[in-house]
Amino acid sequence: MxxxxxxxxxxxxxxxxxxxxxxxxxxxxxxxxxxxxxxxxxxxxxxxxxxxxxxxxxxxxxxxxxxxxxxxxxxxxxxxxxxxxxxxxxxxxxxxxxxxxxxxxxxxxxxxxxxxxxxxxELGKQPAATPAKSAKASKPAKPAPVQASADPLVDTTPFGVDAPPPAAVAAPGSTEDGDAALFGLLWPLGESVKLDSTIDRRALRAQIARLGDLGYALDFKTQEWSRQAELQPA
Missing domain, CATH: 2.40.50 (OB fold (Dihydrolipoamide Acetyltransferase, E2P))
Known part of the structure; x- marks a missing residue:
């Protein structure tokens, strides 16, 4: 990690x-x-x-x-x-x-x-150890959308927050083009995929949800997502 x-x-x-x-x-x-x-x-x-x-x-x-x-x-x-x-x-x-x-x-x-x-x-306050973003902490918070979606593939960015990367706003039932935008450099997906946990948390959740839809499962020992047929018993 x-x-x-x-x-x-x-x-x-x-x-x-x-x-x-x-x-x-x-x-x-x-x-x-x-x-x-x-x-x-x-x-x-x-x-x-x-x-x-x-x-x-x-x-x-x-x-x-x-x-x-x-x-x-x-x-x-x-x-x-x-x-x-x-x-x-x-x-x-x-x-x-x-x-x-x-x-x-x-x-x-x-x-x-x-x-x-x-x-x-992460949206409500900034880390003290990140001076480059400290200026944003002084701005008054703007109201969030009235209804935040429970679907991690739907953009729930509060007003006033920088827009997430394309990966965070891919729609459910994503096409191949949508998947390419969602996974970026990881696309096309191979038999196993290792996600980058340092990306925007919304984007990470969207990738995780989509991998499940595509038939991948996490092998916690290798910390990689593999097609379920490829996983070995623990």
Whole structure:
């Protein structure tokens, strides 16, 4: 997984030399106004952390054992009705996964029910570690569209936000030309495809949805999407 920028937060992340630690990453799917999104909780010997990296968008719910490259650890504020609560979050530079189990009821209860879609976080505020975009943070927010589509292939860009790349606005039932625009340099697709999680999160979700329509499935060990007939048993 390629390095990603620190997520939006009012607390600047504490930079670390990359640390490789064994652990277990629990991933849960939550349905929000933009459609389904995924959040993670990483348990390691050095601590337990919330994970909202775009890479997780590809993975089904489950508990993944593996080794994780931790880049940032920071406190992230979560708005509540009576103020704020803080979660300890980390950014990952990469991971190697060995196996997966289903989430138990206890695992599911451990996730907060008011998780914010990372896409909304990215649109609502800018990372402190990205000076080039800091000027946008001072502009007053403009209202979002009245109804955001749950379909990840439909453009839900709020007014006042830079338009997403063509990949993010491909329509359902995409033609070959639409698929070429959606996948860019990855098109034409081969028997296996490795997505770039550093692209716009809307575009990444659109690519993931389209791969499912085209009969691809994620092999979490190789972190590549392959035609289902080509996948080997775990």
């Amino acid at each position: 390629a390095a990603t920028s620190a997520p939006a937060t009012s607390t600047s992340p504490r930079s670390l030399l990359p640390v490789v630690v064994p652990g277990q990453l629990s991933i849960r799917t939550i349905r929000g106004r933009n459609g389904p999104f995924r959040v993670g909780f990483l348990t390691t010997p050095i601590g337990n952390f919330a994970v909202k990296d775009a890479e997780l968008e590809q993975y089904p719910e489950g508990k993944y054992d593996g080794e994780f490259v931790v880049r940032y650890i920071f406190l992230n504020p979560i708005p509540m009705r009576d103020g704020f609560k803080f979660e300890i979050r980390c950014n990952l530079d990469g991971m190697t996964l060995f196996g997966v189990d289903k989430l138990s009821r206890e695992d599911i209860r451990s996730f907060t029910t008011h998780d914010i879609d990372p896409l909304d976080e």
